[in-house]
Amino acid sequence: MLYIEDIEYFDLVVIVNGCEVCRRVPTHQRLLDFLRDDLRLTGTKEVCGEGECGACTVILNGETVNSCLILAVEAHGSEIMTIEGLSHGQNLTDLQQAFIEKHSVQCGYCIPGMVLSAEQLEHEQAQPDREIIKQGLAGNICRCTGYHKIIDAVEQKGDR
Amino acid sequence: MKYYRPVSEPELLDLLGTLDQSNYTLLAGGTDLMPRFESGMELPLHLVDLKGIDCFSGINDRGDNIEIGSLTTIDALRKSDLIHQSFQALWQATDQFAATQIRNRATIGGNICNASPAGDTLPPLYAYQAQVRIIGPAGERQVPIADFISGPGKTALNPSEILFSVILPKAAGFSTFYKLGLRQAMAVSVINFAVVAVVDREKKVFNKLTIAAGSVAPTVKYLNKLAGALQNNGNGIDGIIDLVDQDISPIDDIRATAAYRRKALKNILAFTLKELVNKR
CATH class of the missing domain: 3.30.390.50 (CO dehydrogenase flavoprotein, C-terminal domain)
Incomplete structure (x- = not known):
């Protein structure tokens, strides 16, 4: 059993974007804050802080999750991918490239979460239609684009 | 806040026996608990994460009924052929539940124990006459879900008891x-x-x-x-x-x-x- 002695800290071991990370974290720290403040992976955004908007989406053990709804300690022993882990240097993924080509980005704040949800959707389903795309992105709110160009990008990527 | 992640049912029951009952909170998917922390609810002294216990998850065909472990995620139910074919109402509830990120974490046991009047898995569970299986220091008991949920956020769980699973008779109809x-x-x-x-x-x-x-x-x-x-x-x-x-x-x-x-x-x-x- 995992048990923390009186101190309210925990020696966390996780794999983030392919690299093992060992850090001492407060037990009440959210995964979101661990990623942003401790690891400086600020591509993961906070907007609502209550699991409604999806801006803080990361991929935890192969599934999209809201990192504001998870304590860092809960991720102990897990594998996490943030938006920083998606591309290899300057080589964007096809989906990221499609977001650029279709002008899917306005303010950009929702986009890291949006891209990760879309990547995960395409991982599960090779050529999703627009309805499936809408359902797959339903946990990610965008207040700028009206979604059409985002859906265009995911659809185009599926067609390639 | 101390964090515990027991890995077996006996370990969990031992742990709960040693903790002051007013000071611990059980953690399943966390999708309802974390927003409460965020909105200012005081952190418990002890947080007991149930996700380390494998036998709490899974959908098992038991012949006349199926047994769903309380830590089974909404997404696992949604992806289950058995649920899709034989428990259409429950499947629809899981399909319309929140969105992907929440479905990947939220659990059926959490939805039951949260006891919200609006909980989406609850009307199907009531309509199927589901029974909940509860384990605790005094042994095991089984009650109809309608007797288990007594009010908004209130259940018949006694101190140190845990919701182990929910049992659905294979619905005729x-x-x-x-x-x-x-x-x-x-x-x-x-x-x-x-x-x-x-x-x-x-x-x-x-x-x-x-x-x-x-x-x-x-x-x-x-x-x-x-x-x-x-x-x-x-x-x-x-x-x-x-x-x-x-x-x-x-x-x-x-x-x-x-x-x-x-x-x-x-x-x-x-x-x-x-x-x-x-x-x-």
């Missing part, structure tokens, strides 16, 4: 779920309901009918007056739909008024029942 929310995803239900029905297609009557509705009372309610009136009957649904009023007590809140909830429930339920009984 067709089941369906309806959710009315203010948007399609991430919505707390304005009303929701589940119907389990056996229909005589020739006579166009209900041989068996169970209706459970949520967000219209402090807990999910069986609409027994209406269901009783439709026993071996299938006509004049519009004329008797007001019987629903006798079983519900909705309130006004930020999502809808009580009057709207009554009206919406009656209209959509009447439509659904007519479709069911007239279906070829």
Whole structure:
């Protein structure tokens, strides 16, 4: 059993974007804050802080999750991918490239979460239609684009 | 806050036996608990994470019934062929539940123990006459879900007890779920309901009918007056739909008024029942 002695800290071991990370974290720290403040992976955004908007989406053990709804300690022993882990240097993924080509980005704040949800959707389903795309992105709110160009990008990527 | 992640059922029960019952909180998916922390709820002294215990997850076919571990995620239910084929109302509830990120974490046990009047898996579980299996220091017990949930956020769990699983008798009949929310995803239900029905297609009557509705009372309610009136009957649904009023007590809140909830429930339920009984 995992048990923390009186101190309210925990020696966390996780794999983030392919690299093992060992850090001492407060037990009440959210995964979101661990990623942003401790690891400086600020591509993961906070907007609502209550699991409604999806801006803080990361991929935890192969599934999209809201990192504001998870304590860092809960991720102990897990594998996490943030938006920083998606591309290899300057080589964007096809989906990221499609977001650029279709002008899917306005303010950009929702986009890291949006891209990760879309990547995960395409991982599960090779050529999703627009309805499936809408359902797959339903946990990610965008207040700028009206979604059409985002859906265009995911659809185009599926067609390639 | 101390964090614990026991890896077996005996380890968990031992741990709960040693903790002061007023000081610990159980953590399943965390999708309801974390927003409460965020909005200022005091952190517990002890947080017991149940996700390390494998036997709490999984969907098992037990012949006459199926047993769903309390830590089974909403997404696992949604992806289960067994649920999709045999428990359509529950499957629909999981399909319309929040959105992907939440479904990947939220658990059926959490949805039950959170005991929200609007919990989306609850009307199907009530309509299937589900039993919940509870383990604790004094052993094991099983109670109908309607007896387990006693009010908003209140359950019959005693200190040191844990919801182990939920047991669904394989439903004889067709089941369906309806959710009315203010948007399609991430919505707390304005009303929701589940119907389990056996229909005589020739006579166009209900041989068996169970209706459970949520967000219209402090807990999910069986609409027994209406269901009783439709026993071996299938006509004049519009004329008797007001019987629903006798079983519900909705309130006004930020999502809808009580009057709207009554009206919406009656209209959509009447439509659904007519479709069911007239279906070829």
